[in-house]
Amino acid sequence: MGNRGMEDLIPLINKLQDAFSSIGQSCNLDLPQIAVVGGQSAGKSSVLENFVGRDFLPRGSGIVTRRPLILQLVNSKAEYAEFLHCKGRKFVDFDEVRQEIEAETERLTGSNKGISPIPINLRVYSPNVLNLTLIDLPGMTKVAVGDQPHDIEHQIRDMLLQFITKESCLILAVTPANTDLANSDALKIAKEVDPQGLRTIGVITKLDLMDEGTDARDILENKLLPLRRGYIGVVNRSQKDIDGKKDIRAALAAERKFFLSHPGYRHIAERMGTPHLQKTLNQQLTNHIRDTLPGLRSKLQSQLLSLEKEVEEYKNFRPDDPARKTKALLQMVQQFGVDFEKCIEGSGDQVDTSNLSGGAKINRIFHERFPFELVKMEFDEKELRKEISYAIKNIHGVRTGLFTPDLAFEAIVKKQIIKLKDPCLKCVDLVVTELVALIRKCTEKLGSYPLLKEETERIVTTYVREREGKTKDQVLLLIDIELSYINTNHEDFIGFANAQQRTAANATKKRVMPNQVIRRGWLTINISIMKGGSKDYWFVLTAESLSWYKDEEEKEKKYMLPLDNLKLRDVEKGFMSSKHVFAIFNTEQRNVYKDLRQIELACDTQEDVDSWKASFLRAGVYPEKDQPDSEETINSSDTVSMDPQLERQVETIRNLVDSYIGIANKSIRDLMPKTIMHLMINSAKDFIHSELLAYLYSAGDQGSMMEESAEQAQRRDEMLRMYHALKEALVLIGDISTTTVSVPVPPPVDDNWIAKDPSPPPASRPTAATAPPPGRPPAAFGAPPVPSRPGDPTPGAVPLVPSRPARVPPALPPGIPRRPPHRPTVIRPSEPSLLD
Secondary structure, X not given: XXXXXXXXXXXHHHHHHHHHHHHOOOOOOOOOEEEEEEEOOOOHHHHHHHHHOOOOOOOOOOOOOOOOEEEEEEEOOOOEEEEOOOOOOOEOOHHHHHHHHHHHHHHHHOXXXXXOOOOXXXXXXEOOOOOEEEEEOOOEOOOOOOOOOOOHHHHHHHHHHHHHOOOOEEEEEEEEOXXXXXHOHHHHHHHHHOOOOOOEEEEEEOHHHOOOOOOOHHHHOOOOOOOOOOEXXXXXXXXXXXXXXOOHHHHHHHHHHHHHHOOOOHHHHHHOOHHHHHHHHHHHHHHHHHHHHHHHHHHHHHHHHHXXXXXXXXXXXXOOOHHHHHHHHHHHHHHHHHHHXXXXXXXXXXXXXXOOXXXXXXXXXXXXXXXXXXXXXXXXXXXXXXXXXXXXXXXXOOOOOOOOOHHHHHHHHXXXXXXXXXXXXXXXHHHXXXXXXXXXXXXXXXOOOHHHHHHHHHHHHXXXXXXXXXXXXXXXXXXXXXXXXXXXXXXXXXXXXXXXXXXXXXXXXXXXXXXXXXEEEEEEEEOOHHHOOOEEEEEEEEOOEEEEEOOOXXXXXXXXXXXXXXXXXXXXXXXXXXXXXXXXXXXXXXXOEOOEOXXXXXXXXXXXXXXXXXXXXXXXXXXXXXXXXXXXXXHHHHHOOOOHHHHHHHHHHHHHHHHHHHHHHHHHHHXXXXXXXXXXXXXXXXXXXXXXXXXXXXXXXXXXXXXXXXXXHHHHHHHHHHHHXXXXXXXXXXXXXOOOOOOOOOOOOOOHHHOOOOOOOHHHOOOOOOOOOOOOOOOXXXXXXXXXXXXXXXXXXXXXXXXXXXXXXXXXXXXXXXXXXXXXXXXXXOOOOOXX
């Protein structure tokens, strides 16, 4: 069988399989195993029960095996079973094993013949077994029953292929002797994934149920319908035996007696039966493991390296050690502070390349969202001019004013400055939301200690909320400071003389900028299907125009749109659309692009929309203002005087207000990020580094706070178990001799018969119950076919053959021709006899 090291490797591979499955990681090692495939009621489960020597698998008609069963047989002095999903429980009564398999199957698949690809892991320890790992798969079927889906055939086929496609998987193809072997579903699907036949072993069941006077000798001798690794015949218990609780040991004895006493099989009895099949599979699995050792060793080493760092902290781990708990608490708090600061300040390690987060998102709030909110409240010309005219008239009262009143300017400026409160407070809210999300993200690393994670998140979030109130108070104080004194001597203020000289056109004229590129990126133009449908283009925004190209090479320009008289407008997201949309339109009601009055531009996220809007603001394209109701428009046009002197005064104050609000906005835009950083973000960082630990100590018992979660304890145990299993496997593999005794792979045979789709008359199809004509073995691989002679049967029609002792063949059914007795036996040199 090979050296002892190789024998020990099979249970070790079972151990690796369990270690990977229980820890929830994907085992990419493709560990060697044997998959049992065949049609329904082919006897697959009976073969496995014979291996174990116990009744433990569900029985019944139709599809019984509805989930893959990974059966690991381990040679041991004691006899019991264990399930991977029932850790620590040993099943001594194998009736309970059957009930647990049925219950676990129905838990996922229901009670009405549904199937699931999720396997059940069962390990059986017994002195009567050899080390093997087998997978019992659902039987192949054609027709759906019960609540099975209509494509049940394809589902089962796909499930089988998941296992048998792997090169490390041996295929045990089970076929009953009383069916058409040439149409065996098990052999066909095995041929698809193993065309060379290196991994396929044939098993013929129900030999005792063949018609009297027939046998499967030539099939078992691998002469008829040959396989590279040949066939092994077994005799399972009948349904009557199972119902009568016939002992499997007695059944194995009866099987042995059957092969020794049957005249067609007695000469090959030593190579038939369940014990020989078990030994053969053990040998084949051992050889298969030996062949895959080089690749297995390299994969084990890579898995071990990936675990080294994580296992290092677990090696001398003692859960109840107070010193360990204190040290772990200090390390966790320190790591939390480092992670929080890295997220805020930015770091080169573990960079998120898919989304903005932490400090980058706060930076966008400071320099894109907040300026955009400020600009949205500006440049409402009609409303502003109306307010100025009312202020001038109310200050003059019943008199007609000759000069522009300063009080009107101050009243309007203060009213505009008060409007800054809302966007400033909104900015604080956005930053707080991002900080809370950041705290939650940073505490994820504390998941090993649920109470510590919960308490840390609560303490730091509460502190941030407290700082939020103080920050908002400070922001409102900044606004009040701006209101307390209108500094008309500011160096950037245009002054009264300059304001009179400006015209309305000059006041609203866009600041001249060099034609520099402000932004590039992909956007989707939403156009109706009738006009060509939505398309993605590469957009380039400059200070003077918006252009779009076919791609980022910017060679094929599709259109260039000047920015004069353009404004932005929000558009609601479509019902079926996942993208966020905004629009560009012309304030003079002109077409913007072709015959479109506005262009709808779509982005993947709202953040992209906000970023593009901020870029348009830099180019001087501002958002649309809400239009007043028609009645208000009429009233305002009636109340605003057309007096030229009043118009000049309104224009003068309008220019002064515009200049001073620009100064106030510039000041607020500069002070808001500084205020938030100082009072909230930097303060939170200082709190985490200097005070968080004290708050945690005062929050409760540190012992209970540092209790591990059950999941973490289990994960640590599984990680260590897998780590030691990997090390043990590598040591064992290193000790294995490369000269392990093994059986060489048999030579190739002509198994093209599997791929054929023969359609002879039903009475003459080759079955396992039939044999070839005496003296005509099938062609071996590469041998020429035997030429047909007059009187030969129809190709594919194989006459039934009597039992070997009978010298005179019995009467054949009508239509089956008898071979002439004088025909000589043909034996080709390329096909050695099994009797040699």
